[in-house]
Amino acid sequence: MGGGKRTIAVRFFGGAGNYTDVLERFCKFVLAESPSEAAAIDWLESNTRATSDDGIRRRLTFLEGIELLEIERDPDRVRLTQRGMAWLSETDPAVLYELLAEHVRGFDTLLEELLDGPETDAELGDAIESEHAEVDWNDSSGPAQHRGWLQSLGYVDRSDGLNSLTDAGRELARRRTADAPDLERGEFYTQSELEAALGTNFGAYIKGINPRTDENGDLEFIVVKAREDGPYGDDLADERFTYIGEGLPEKGDQRPTAANNALVEQADRSTVPVYFFYHPADRDELRYEGLVDVVDAEYVSRDGRMVYEFTMERLDLEHPAAFEALTESVTEDVDDDTDEPPLTDDDEEYTTVQRRVRSSAFRTEVKSAYEHRCAICGTSREAPDGTRDIEAAHIYPKRENGRDAVRNGLALCRLHHWAFDAGWLAIADDYRVLVADRPDLEGYEEFAALEDEPLQLPADEDKRPHAAFLAAHRERHGFE
Structure with missing residues (x-):
């Protein structure tokens, strides 16, 4: 994702606190009609106070940018994405929040900031600017637009110019900020940066498979690293790929080590987040590839020895809290x-x-x-x-x-x-x-x-x- 994230969350129609009400009605229209872009604009002009076609297009482009809608040119039509339909099926605010946080900087920053108490829009803007200094975040209207979406999702209340978390917002904030690593897909990280983000120590170097436990000794997460010069083939860029387990060729057959067994267990039942990193041969840093799911595990003959062959699939989840929310559901x-x-x-x-x-x-x-x-x-x-x-x-x-x-x-x-x-x-x-x-x-x-x-x-x-x-x-x- 990296530099592809937006810095501004474009307002929708209905006013702060009501975006999702109008959005739900609009998405139902899109689902039923698969309208042309012109028909979608007409609907919004007829059902909201919108008067500018350009303003409507800007909002439609934003909804496309967060992967709620797809605007196709040939044929000309607007339709919901699969994730858009997932939100519409239950209008679960967590689904829409995940789309916003995945594609727009600052949403998790606001939640974390409001955990400490009520703040004004300006104070929230300062927090986002400090957290995301690399993008020169200085739009004075930005905090209000972020906050408007959080109000509409039921996560923030506003009174006398102060914003505060609702009970649902506080629960979401704690879930997303507690021990959550600050990692972005596509970004490179040194070992020390990863140790700081993940709250762990990898020792002399980061091995291929790194199970990590909590203070009670229970498995908490797994870090998996693939080297460019490793035995993985050319499919690592695919949505589904093969990963070879722990054990050097010169040591013969791979053994059921704690690392291999941790991935075998995840193939049977996904219980913890698995973070996947790629290590290019020409640099020391690792590139974060996102969360993956271990789909299958087999013990097979390969190049004259027995190895663990894991089938992994990239998860369309930006944050480990989304993984936890799915399991809790x-x-x-x-x-x-x-x-x-x-x-x-x-x-x-x-x-x-x-x-x-x-x-x-x-x-x-x-x-x-x-x-x-x-x-x-x-x-x-x-x-x-x-x-x-x-x-x-x-x-x-x-x-x-x-x-x-x-x-x-x-x-x-x-x-x-x-x-x-x-x-x-x-x-x-x-x-x-x-x-x-x-x-x-x-x-x-x-x-x-x-x-x-x-x-x-x-x-x-x-x-x-x-x-x-x-x-x-x-x-x-x-x-x-």
Whole structure:
């Protein structure tokens, strides 16, 4: 991203505090009509106080610049991007904030500044100018335009010329500023600069794979470095690429070191941010490439030895807080007070990589909620290599786009996962096990013994199966 970031957040229509109300109506029009640019301008002139075509075009260009809209020339049309549709599907302010912060300097600076207390627009402008001195940030109207968007998103209140954070704004600010490294994609960093930004020490040099733990010894993040002269091929610039694990050729087969195992674990379930850096052969600094997801891990033969081959995919997430928000959304996706939550995720709500992060978090959170024991039989079989026979099952099936929400999940052993998906077993609203009445089929006697047995539930009631998902599963398999 680097120098491509904007310095000014262009106002939208409706006045400070109301940008998103008008924007939502406009985006619904764009989604329904895929209008020409002229038709989009006409709509804004008819539905707002806009009087200048140039002013409207400036705002449309800004929305295109933050990747909310796409303005196509051939054919002439305006349409929402995938991320624009994700915001419109729920008008989640966090989604729009991420777009603004990703493409415009200063938004995180304002949040951090307001954590210390209310400030005027001028004081906020001074903070941005100090933080981003490299771009000569001196537009006197800039702070008000940033603040107007934050007001519209519900993160800032304004009274008597002072701006202060709302509860939602304070929560967002703490999440985005707490221990968050100040890194920009495309920028080069020395080892000492990275150690300062990430709050860690790499020792004599930065190795290829660097797992880092918190004060409790839990994995907190992973730094991955690829050298230009390393064994990676020509695909590192692609959205998806291959990364070879830790272990020099002269030492033979690569081993399951702590570093290799950390990436293997991320391939199974994305639990922490993975920062990716590229090290050119002709300089000492490393170029930050952004967050990546470990899609797959294989132990394969390559050039006469066994190596760990990791498939990595670049994440369209500028900030680690966005990663954390996606994983947290798995546990927060179904409200206790929701009588009939949607069974499926909106097809347009998440990008492919965002879905993978949520899917990985689903597996982790479900198995953890049930303490890695089968909800039906209570077992937790462990293999000699330490892996457990526990899987995270969707109640309303994943193949039908069932939601990655903890309350749509059960931790099950392989046998009972298969039986649940196949329709041998279901769960009543009072969390008793139901068994299909098929005594003519082999296997019935084994499953019949489970009839009316209570489900072994998470201690946290907010993570227990929601009745809507259980009812949908019973209906699919003829239990009701």
